[in-house]
Amino acid sequence: MRHSGSFSGPAKVCVRPAGTKGRGVFATAPIRKGETIEVSPALLIPRDEADEFLTTFMAHYIFKTDRGQRYVIALGFGSLFNHDTKANAEFFVERTHVRITAIKAIPVGREVTVDYGWTKKEWATIGGLKK
Numbered sequence: 220m221r222h223s224g225s226f227s228g229p230a231k232v233c234v235r236p237a238g239t240k241g242r243g244v245f246a247t248a249p250i251r252k253g254e255t256i257e258v259s260p261a262l263l264i265p266r267d268e269a270d271e272f273l274t275t276f277m278a279h280y281i282f283k284t285d286r287g288q289r290y291v292i293a294l295g296f297g298s299l300f301n302h303d304t305k306a307n308a309e310f311f312v313e314r315t316h317v318r319i320t321a322i323k324a325i326p327v328g329r330e331v332t333v334d335y336g337w338t339k340k341e342w343a344t345i346g347g348l349k350k
Contacts, residue, residue: 229256229257229295229296230248231246231247231248231249231250231256232244232245232246232247232250232256232257232296232331233245233247234296234299237301237330240301242299243299243300243301243330243331243332244256244296244299244300244301244330244331245328245329245330245331246325246326246327246328246329246330246331247327248327249324249325249326249327250321250324250325250331251321251324252321252322252323252324253320253321253322254320254321255318255319255320256308256319256320256321256331257295257296257297257318257319258316258317258318258319259293259294259295259296259297259298259316259317259318259319260293260294260295260315260316261282261291261292261293261294261297261312261313261314261315261316261317262291262292262294263289263290263291263314263315264281264289264290264291264292266289269289269290272290273290277292280292280293280298280299281298282297282298282310282312282317283312284312284313284314285311285312285313289314291312291314291317293316293317296319297310297317297319300319300331300332300333301330301332301333302332302333302334302335302337303332303333303334304334305332306322306332306333306334307321307322307323307325307329307331307332308320308321308322308323308325308331308332308333309322309333309334310333319331319333
């Protein structure tokens, strides 16, 4: 079978422009509190490449594993969920995947956000506050 070049993401969300935040993930159907929105496959960043990796633009799109020992890149929509301190979803990171789960009911059209949980130092260095 020939690949059409299209990508089908999670059933209840889509990626579209999110104003000054660039792109974001938005609900295309109602999402219930506690519902899994996406399980994104993840790529584990090799330890010997992590420091160098953090100096690239990709640092904006990575997650720390739950133990904080390694970094992963979430595939699919996983790295496109924007930050909000009053997030309506949360993420759980493992070495092989990132799970995004709703912590509030999310209506159609609402952006799905997560709290990155970054420290002030992380915001200053990779959080995008300095351009």
